[in-house]
Amino acid sequence: MSRRRSLPYLLLGVLLVLGCATGGVVVATQLGHREAVLVLARPVTVGQELSAQDVREVSISVDSSLAVIPARSRSEVQGRAFAYSLPAGALLTRHILGDARIPPPGQAVAAVGLKVGQYPSDLQAGSRVTVVVAASDTSTGSTASRSSAWDATVTGVHSSANDQVAAVSLQMARDDARQLAAAPAGQISVVVVHGGVR
Structure with a gap:
């Protein structure tokens, strides 16, 4: 009686083993292609x-x-x-490949002129960055702690002939791009963040 009861379980086990073996062969074949x-x-x-x-x-x-x-x-x-x-x-x-597809809806591309020291020397298209604008305290002439920062992706870096200034194109949220465009150029810095290149 017990043998009859165990027979279906034995068949099920055999089918499971065959199924796993077949699946392994399929996966190995795909990985090998x-x-x-x-x-x-x-x-x-x-x-x-x-x-x-x-x-x-x-x-x-x-x-x-x-x-x-x-x-x-x-x-x-x-x-x-x-x-x-x-x-x-x-x-x-x-x-x-094809027609330019940037910026996507809700995004904009802002251009900033950066001097040496305001951006990493290995900055390239595709880099994920944080754009920081330090606000100046006009009463003291010092840089105040109330800075602004926005996340962006670099879409282009074009250096001047003497490599002293680079025009950096940044894709970012549309409202952030508008604020960045109004910021004083000398107070803008670009920081490459974790994740580096997209």
């Missing part, structure tokens, strides 16, 4: 046309939900413009 795709070899800015020097090949396990660009399609995408500013190492996908 790697493809040569394109990634950015250097930072690019929105509107820039893709050149052969902008990309390099890497072999990765491809997620079917990503519209990655295979290395074999390199010639097909050369000359196309970037829709976003992106850092080196970003995976090249179809949606990042």
